[in-house]
Amino acid sequence: MRVAAPGRVRMKLLVLSGTDAGRGYSLDQREYIVGKAPTCDIILPDKTISRQHLRIEVRDEHVLAVDLDSRNGSFCEGLRFSQMELRPGSVITLGTTELKVVPEDSRERAMPLSGRDHFGALVGTSRKMREVFTLLERMAPGGSDVLIQGETGTGKELCAEALHNESKRAKGPFIIVDLAGIAPSLIESELFGHVKGAFTGAQSDRAGAFERAAGGTVFLDEVGELPLDLQPRLLRVLERRQVKRVGANDYRTVDMRVVAATHVDLEGAVKANKFRRDLYHRLAVLRVTLPALRERPEDIPLLIDTVLGRMGKPPSALSDQTRALLSQYPWPGNVRELRNVVEQVVNLGEEALPELPPLGAGAEQPSGASTAELDLPFKEAKERLIEGFERDYLKGLLERCEGNISRASREAGIDRVYLRKLLRKHGLEDRDGG
Numbered sequence: 334m335r336v337a338a339p340g341r342v343r344m345k346l347l348v349l350s351g352t353d354a355g356r357g358y359s360l361d362q363r364e365y366i367v368g369k370a371p372t373c374d375i376i377l378p379d380k381t382i383s384r385q386h387l388r389i390e391v392r393d394e395h396v397l398a399v400d401l402d403s404r405n406g407s408f409c410e411g412l413r414f415s416q417m418e419l420r421p422g423s424v425i426t427l428g429t430t431e432l433k434v435v436p437e438d439s440r441e442r443a444m445p446l447s448g449r450d451h452f453g454a455l456v457g458t459s460r461k462m463r464e465v466f467t468l469l470e471r472m473a474p475g476g477s478d479v480l481i482q483g484e485t486g487t488g489k490e491l492c493a494e495a496l497h498n499e500s501k502r503a504k505g506p507f508i509i510v511d512l513a514g515i516a517p518s519l520i521e522s523e524l525f526g527h528v529k530g531a532f533t534g535a536q537s538d539r540a541g542a543f544e545r546a547a548g549g550t551v552f553l554d555e556v557g558e559l560p561l562d563l564q565p566r567l568l569r570v571l572e573r574r575q576v577k578r579v580g581a582n583d584y585r586t587v588d589m590r591v592v593a594a595t596h597v598d599l600e601g602a603v604k605a606n607k608f609r610r611d612l613y614h615r616l617a618v619l620r621v622t623l624p625a626l627r628e629r630p631e632d633i634p635l636l637i638d639t640v641l642g643r644m645g646k647p648p649s650a651l652s653d654q655t656r657a658l659l660s661q662y663p664w665p666g667n668v669r670e671l672r673n674v675v676e677q678v679v680n681l682g683e684e685a686l687p688e689l690p691p692l693g694a695g696a697e698q699p700s701g702a703s704t705a706e707l708d709l710p711f712k713e714a715k716e717r718l719i720e721g722f723e724r725d726y727l728k729g730l731l732e733r734c735e736g737n738i739s740r741a742s743r744e745a746g747i748d749r750v751y752l753r754k755l756l757r758k759h760g761l762e763d764r765d766g767g
């Protein structure tokens with residue numbers, strides 16, 4: 334039996350994907366062998382993993398992952414490593430299994446990755462989107478109310494529609510109320526309805542959105558815009574499914590699901606006394622956050638193809654050069670902005686491509702990322718860009734670590750042998766002082 338490590342580093346390993354997705358392992362021993370053999374400490378039943386694939390060494394100050402000459406290799410952020418220091422937040426990939434390192438006391442749970450590349454009309458293959466799809470798969474059939482958070486253009490409305498379409502209420506109505514788009518004086522009647530004569534202009538009884546959504550779903554877009562005085566009435570709808578039309582005396586019971594969305598931080602609105610705490614807590618029971626596009630640039634090619642497909646165009650409708658440019662832009666307006674630009678270029682020709690400053694614009698461009706590269710074929714341009722990034726990164730790293738290779742390898746989280754290889758490739762090896 335191994336002795337528990339008294340060390341200061343306390344971390345746990347969450348299995349994000351593969352057949353064991355969802356499991357967690359506290360790293361409280363000195364050493365772990367990870368692989369598919371039954372004798373391993375952490376057994377991962379994945380055909381693409383070696384019998385003994387990786388050793389995890391828990392030291393007092395740090396945790397090391399050492400590849401055991403595995404057939405398919407161990408990777409971190411797309412780079413193969415033979416040895417690296419594991420830090421909280423590191424995600425390593427062994428075969429097709431992804432493992433995330435988190436602090437021992439983290440409340441983060443392993444969210445297994447969905448095998449889907451779309452949920453309704455939402456598409457994505459990035460880890461972040463596949464986590465979202467897993468959540469949506471679980472939330473959709475249950476019928477509970479859901480809060481969707483995300484920046485503008487991240488697909489909140491598509492997400493609400495998909496939740497509706499994949500629920501038991503799919504055959505019922507899907508009613509959208511955009512609270513940012515209605516005059517505040519009309520919101521009450523729009524949501525709750527009114528009786529004839531309730532106010533000037535109320536010429537007949539009218540059912541509000543909740544009643545009209547009977548048997549289906551109400552999508553409350555920009556719920557943060559709901560005036561404070563109406564918030565207790567929404568809370569009553571959520572808790573008791575009861576609505577009272579403006580001017581009526583009695584409550585009616587309604588059977589519908591509420592999906593609300595916000596692009597603002599509702600917790601901040603609660604602190605600023607603009608949103609009721611009780612309503613926030615009720616809404617936030619089931620929450621899903623759609624990641625910004627800049628957090629998942631690997632989804633851009635698929636999104637471009639999806640937009641082209643929806644326009645009836647083949648992927649070849651855009652040149653590799655334009656695609657490379659679109660893949661580098663940070664998209665503050667998210668997928669909506671990307672869609673608009675793709676449509677513009679397809680309709681007006683590639684000369685109509687607006688000027689798109691690349692990611693990190695404003696900062697000095699890495700030496701490999703000059704616009705001259707953008708005239709090259711995609712593969713070559715990408716390689717040059719990566720080379721430029723590697724060179725700049727290594728120079729900065731060596732300066733920071735005063736040429737000490739051991740320190741540099743620790744700081745960068747890459748194996749010494751690999752680091753030396755990279756330095757040699759870029760003619761920087763003679764600066765080794767370590």
Ligand SMILES: Nc1ncnc2c1ncn2[C@@H]1O[C@H](COP(=O)(O)OP(=O)(O)OP(=O)(O)O)[C@@H](O)[C@H]1O
Nearest residue numbers: 454455456484485486487488489490491596668669
């Ligand atoms: N993951 C995605 N896959 C495919 N299309 C997407 C995705 N996300 C967004 N879109 C497209 O982007 C556009 C904006 O999406 P949507 O209206 O759902 O965003 P939103 O978050 O509700 O925006 P807002 O906060 O401004 O209302 C739509 O055309 C939608 O089709």
